[in-house]
Amino acid sequence: MALAVSTASAQSAAEPKANENAGIEEVIVTAQRRAQSLQDAALAVQSFDTDTLTQSGIESATDLGLLSPALGISAGGGPLASFFVRGVGALTVNPLTDSAIAQNVDGVYLGRSSGAAGQALFDLERVELLKGPQGTLYGRNATGGVVNYIPNKPVLGENSGYMQAEVGNYSKLGLQGAANIAVSDDVAIRISGNKLERDGFSDDGTNDQDSFGLRGQLLFNASDKLSIRLAVDHSEVSGKGAGGDLYGTYSNDTGSLSEFTPTGLPIDSGPTDAGANAIRSGILHTPSFAPFQPIDGEDLYQDISWTGFSAEINYQTDVGTLTFIPAYRESEQDYQFSGPGFAPAKTAEENNQTSFELRFATDLDGPLNGILGAFHIEEEISTSTVFAQNYASPIQNYDNGGDSWAVFAQGTFDLSETFRLNAGVRYTEDSKFVDGISDTFVTFCGGAPFTGNFLTPGPPPFNSFANGCASGAMPAQPVTSDRDAFIQYFVDEGLIAADSVADIPGRGRPPVYNFNLPGGVPPTPGRNPEPILGAIVNVGDGELAADLSYSETTYRLGAEWDWAESNLLFATFETGYRAGGVDLAVGPASTYDSEFIDAITIGSKNRFMDNTLQVNAELFLWKYDGQQVTYFTTLEGASAFPIANADATIQGLDIDVIWAATGSTTFGLNVQYLEASYDKLALISDPGKGRFGCSSNGVSDDVESYDCSGSDMLYSPEIGADLNVNHVIDLANHQVSLTAMVSHRSEQQTNFLLLEDTKSDSYTTLNLDATLYSGDEDWSVSAFVRNATDERFSINTNVSNRGLAYAIFSPPRTYGVRFMASF
Incomplete structure (x- = not known):
């Protein structure tokens, strides 16, 4: 038993199977866009019914990696779920990156892999895993395979x-x-x-x-x-x-x-x-x-x-x-x-x-x-x-x-x-x-690198590192994705010049914001009237x-x-x-x-x-x-x-x-x-x-x-x-x-x-x-x-x-x- 499980068989182990004539039930899949027996489908496909998902403890799409040796899933923060089939996949860390495993909910393609995190696996007829590229019927972004989430559908004449x-x-x-x-x-x-x-x-x-x-x-x-x-x-x-x-x-x-x-x-x-x-x-x-x-x-x-x-x-x-x-x-x-x-x-x-x-x-x-x-x-x-x-x-x-x-x-x-x-x-x-x-705002000990002040030892007491960079005096940056609010935070705290704005990097020399903190490198005549302990530089794209x-x-x-x-x-x-x-x-x-x-x-x-x-x-x-x-x-x-x-x-x-x-x-x-x-x-x-x-x-x-x-x-x-x-x-x-x-x-x-x-x-x-x-x-x-x-x-x-x-x-x-x- 230490070798492994065939949930891939799509057998519903939660339902009783005892009968006089032992036999394997037929499983119907739609992996090739039409209903057919899994045994007649000339491709590598696994099917998992809702009882198999329940018994395996599959509660969200990020758990599906536990079901098949072919499927691996990297679950990051929030909805950052990355799917891999036999090593084919992509770390979808932002919406600029497409998944290499196509996912379809009730026949609808999910453009972003983060959509998988929203698939609560309940009242499903089955989940299908197609292994290998599916470039013809499923198209782009199916280089490694396809995952189909297929819900139970309404039945006429039945309450x-x-x-x-x-x-x-x-x-x-x-x-x-x-x-x-x-x-x-x-x-x-x-x-x-x-x-x-x-x-x-x-x-x-x-x-x-x-x-x-x-x-x-x-x-x-x-x-x-x-x-x-x-x-x-x-x-x-x-x-x-x-x-x-x-x-x-x-x-x-x-x-x-x-x-x-x-x-x-x-x-x-x-x-x-x-x-x-x-x-x-x-x-x-x-x-x-x-x-x-x-x-x-x-x-x-x-x-x-x-x-x-x-x-x-x-x-x-x-x-x-x-x-x-x-x-x-x-x-x-x-x-x-x-x-x-x-x-x-x-x-x-x-x-x-x-x-x-x-x-x-x-x-x-x-x-x-x-x-x-x-x-x-x-x-x-x-x-x-x-x-x-x-x-x-x-x-x-x-x-x-x-x-x-x-x-x-x-x-x-x-x-x-x-x-x-x-x-x-x-x-x-x-x-x-x-x-x-x-933008990428980076705090430097001393001045900006191109000023020559970065970590300048200098004669005491003008030494940025010894005067406070490693002592906790350096202010941490705020957690905000608003570039203007980021700079305004330091203005409001009195840490950088009051007229500072968030310049766009890439337009000449990187934007630099010097801290108004004591200590640091010596004053630079005509440029920095006060010693500089540190600076924020925008080195972004x-x-x-x-x-x-x-x-x-x-x-x-x-x-x-x-x-x-x-x-x-x-x-x-x-x-x-x-x-x-x-x-x-x-x-x-x-x-x-x-x-x-x-x-x-x-x-x-x-x-x-x-x-x-x-x-x-x-x-x-x-x-x-x-x-x-x-x-x-x-x-x-x-x-x-x-x-x-x-x-x-x-x-x-x-x-x-x-x-x-x-x-x-x-x-x-x-x-x-x-x-x-x-x-x-x-x-x-x-x-x-x-x-x-x-x-x-x-x-x-x-x-x-x-x-x-x-x-x-x-x-x-x-x-x-x-x-x-x-x-x-x-x-x-x-x-x-x-x-x-x-x-x-x-x-x-x-x-x-x-x-x-x-x-x-x-x-x-x-x-x-x-x-x-x-x-x-x-x-x-x-x-x-x-x-x-x-x-x-x-x-x-x-x-x-x-x-x-x-x-x-x-x-x-x-x-x-x-x-x-x-x-």
Whole structure:
């Protein structure tokens, strides 16, 4: 059992399976934009029904990484969730960065990966995970795969529903329910809701849960051929949000930046723990040479909401079905998080998207059938953020967005009753814009560097460092994303000249604001009448202004052979594409290139032993060209998030087995062997400031580069395995369903610094669930333990430019009871 779980089998272990004739139930998916058996879908796809999600403790999209060896998720502050499939993914740290894993809610594409945080996983029919590029049917930003969230839909002529309550440790209370109402023979409504509250796993209250969601749908069969389904959803997330533990510090001595010292602080101490703050306060920020300030837990919060409106209109003809999906989604985000020691990082963001998809799926009698379609999306985003670090404040205020449109077609031609060829093609045009200002205010000990006063020792008493920089006299910067309010704060405090304004960097010499504090460097005749203890310099990118356009044709080729009645062999070649864009590195409107991926898959899906044994297997080889790698570094003395383009090779084997051993016992096993490493990856920093686990290529044009070729890709464990065992016991008029789920992952990298101590250790976890069902199955009571062995592993690591290393860890052991009643 220590090998792992096949939740991938989509078996609903929470429902009793005992029957006279053991057999594996059919699972229907829509991964290829039409309903078909999972066993008939010639692609790598996993499906998880709502019972599997519940038993696994999946409460939000950020938990989905626990379900599959192929899927990894980095959960940062607020809604910053980054998805990876077999190492293919992106750290989506701001709305300028697109996700490499496409996510769709009820058939509607989410333009921003932060939208995943608003998906409360309740009243779902299933979640589908498509592994590998899906450039034809799903298009751009699906280079690594697709996650589809598919809700239960209204049912005509049926009045039904359910209520579910769950209580557990950490003061957990979860309530959800749904009602299906038959308004008439041709009209039905489904209303569902979810409320979840849980104390923080960390002692300081971080890593808590406080969410609320509602979904409403109306289905109208206007005629035998025309159906219209309208949907609206709204979700909110509050509380403190994610917070990392200070698990270690790195040396700040040049040449020893990768030397690591564990703090010894316990897991779940939290970022605002007294011990963590004591260590933090002993670290000097540079170039201010002032000690970092403690992090205050009262400064951490999140207030985020998402709202969506959509329709699905289906019109059936004699030759196929026409589907039209118009949609509008918006979000408002206000949150502050600590990240790698941010003090804190503050974000206010509003975004909206409008999208349309039109598809025609043929249903012809001849050998050729397929799908034709067109897609368009337009996004508008307004962002105001500051990644405050006490004495350095990168402030960005900008609008960005753009639009994308595509046309696509995919078809299958039956050469015989058992052999088929399929092909698909998609043409995409993307346009992106950004317009705003990027400031980076940095406090310097002494005067600005170009004045020659930076850390000038001078004869006593004119010595900036000795006279106060390291003594706490240097004022910390305010946490505000308003550039004018930032400068006004220092004016109001009497710390800088009363007529100071926030100048835009990049227009000549960097704007400098000298402190009115005693001590420091000697007066400069004709320039500085008083000694200067310190100065604030705006070394930011300046005006962000760019209009970019990209286009690409992606395609798919495949062959399928039914070598027996319940046995399929297939081979595919598919390409994927993600457009380039603008990053917040150094220099006005720095841009990065598009990325591309080619994927070869050979797979087989099989049923044996009178439908009691299912064996699916997949061999895959992916070539990644120009992966957009977002990483944290130091450039021109300030923190930066540049984007590099890297090449990689990903290959491996995936085996998925389900065995209905008896009418009451089912086993599931999913094992993945993966080799995912970079063929070419170069990262940069200021000379001597790069804290990378890679060799230096030396310094050129005042920038040091590092060769990280051969490094493992993020969230790509060599061995991943899941094992699921379910046994049903008949008790007179009741049944008991017993489920054990074991998951194992070998060590995996979680940070593009690629350091040994930013890796997540290998782990094995165990979930247990026991459910008592009534004879007519209209109620059930469950007792559960998740992570029964209390195995902890890092799911996200962040390291500040001064070596403070924080990690967010997986949930501890949790337990509770669940009651469900249906009607």
